[in-house]
Amino acid sequence: MAQEDKSAPVADVALRASHLTKRFGTRTAVRDVSFDVYRGEIFGFLGPNGAGKTTTVRMLTGILTPDEGTVSVNGLDLFSSLVQAKMRMGVIPEVGTIYVDLSAQQNIELTGRFYGMGKEGIRRRSEELLRELGLYERRNDLVRTYSKGMRQRVSIACAIVHEPSLLFMDEPTEGLDVQSRRLIIATVRRMNMHGCTVFLTTHNIEEANDLCDRVCIINNGAVVALDRPGALKCAFDSTQSVEAVFEPAIGADKAGDVYCIKVDERGDRLVFQTDDPDATVRSAVSFAQESGLRIVSLVTCGPSLEDAFVALTEGSP
Numbered sequence: 631m632a633q634e635d636k637s638a639p640v641a642d643v644a645l646r647a648s649h650l651t652k653r654f655g656t657r658t659a660v661r662d663v664s665f666d667v668y669r670g671e672i673f674g675f676l677g678p679n680g681a682g683k684t685t686t687v688r689m690l691t692g693i694l695t696p697d698e699g700t701v702s703v704n705g706l707d708l709f710s711s712l713v714q715a716k717m718r719m720g721v722i723p724e725v726g727t728i729y730v731d732l733s734a735q736q737n738i739e740l741t742g743r744f745y746g747m748g749k750e751g752i753r754r755r756s757e758e759l760l761r762e763l764g765l766y767e768r769r770n771d772l773v774r775t776y777s778k779g780m781r782q783r784v785s786i787a788c789a790i791v792h793e794p795s796l797l798f799m800d801e802p803t804e805g806l807d808v809q810s811r812r813l814i815i816a817t818v819r820r821m822n823m824h825g826c827t828v829f830l831t832t833h834n835i836e837e838a839n840d841l842c843d844r845v846c847i848i849n850n851g852a853v854v855a856l857d858r859p860g861a862l863k864c865a866f867d868s869t870q871s872v873e874a875v876f877e878p879a880i881g882a883d884k885a886g887d888v889y890c891i892k893v894d895e896r897g898d899r900l901v902f903q904t905d906d907p908d909a910t911v912r913s914a915v916s917f918a919q920e921s922g923l924r925i926v927s928l929v930t931c932g933p934s935l936e937d938a939f940v941a942l943t944e945g946s947p
């Protein structure tokens with residue numbers, strides 16, 4: 631699978647990482663990582679704990695200097711045009727950096743001033759974001775009194791107050807409830823619809839699957855795959871399965887006559903791994919008839935991004 635697409639015209643590349651390497655003492659956290667993020671896409675960056683995601687994001691956003699390699703933003707070298715590049719970026723770091731002794735509104739306004747926005751622009755944008763992110767009612771309360779999900783929403787409002795063209799998010803929905811997660815995802819989609827390129831680090835495979843145009847999988851500091859979610863899934867199409875519930879329920883050891891590579895029990899379901907779902911379904915139906923079992927459900931499951939992720943990151947510490 632391609633790790634670096636040299637075919638994209640430079641004008642279409644919002645962010646280029648070239649051969650990034652970072653060592654901490656004797657440990658290499660990121661090794662020779664290269665990829666292009668295209669203008670206007672949502673680029674997912676996926677990997678297990680300790681894979682090197684945050685270290686990479688910190689290099690891409692100019693917080694950490696790489697030991698080797700370069701980063702370019704809109705064709706300009708990040709480190710030689712740091713201020714210019716940072717003015718166009720929004721960053722939601724892994725650990726929040728908002729001020730807990732200020733209110734949500736004060737945090738947003740302060741960040742707007744930092745980006746050199748005018749008073750009227752700040753007022754308009756701040757009201758818009760407070761409403762969009764469900765914080766308007768509590769806008770004057772100190773952030774100290776907010777829940778985790780509310781704090782994360784303030785952090786997002788601050789990151790996008792200046793309408794950046796490149797937004798970095800390091801696990802923005804980690805540990806949040808459904809409502810906060812939805813508000814955040816809706817905001818990401820809205821920003822993207824207005825042309826913002828999004829670099830999204832996540833553990834949440836479903837989120838990456840739903841949201842991202844392309845996904846880069848990193849393991850042990852190195853890129854192991856980079857493609858569209860659909861293409862990544864298809865590369866692992868041998869992992870298709872058929873799930874069956876029979877009545878009365880039977881154990882996996884009793885279903886040996888059904889065509890499959892392997893059968894597992896999950897609760898009252900039998901999961902048949904197969905290279906030919908059609909043959910497995912037919913065989914499961916005949917098996918049920920011959921054995922006098924009722925079929926409660928029979929579902930074919932396509933390959934999932936999770937299967938691809940697990941296969942590619944097997945053996946990580």
Ligand SMILES: Nc1ncnc2c1ncn2[C@@H]1O[C@H](COP(=O)(O)OP(=O)(O)OP(=O)(O)O)[C@@H](O)[C@H]1O
Nearest residue numbers: 654657658659677678679680681682683684685686
């Ligand atoms: N400041 C540091 N000093 C020493 N080692 C570090 C430092 N920052 C990161 N590391 C190490 O680099 C490796 C990659 O860490 P990183 O935080 O980039 O992983 P991650 O993919 O973001 O993980 P997580 O999913 O847990 O957030 C880990 O082994 C970590 O211990």
Ligand SMILES: [Mg+2]
Nearest residue numbers: 683684685724
């Ligand atoms: Mg991290």
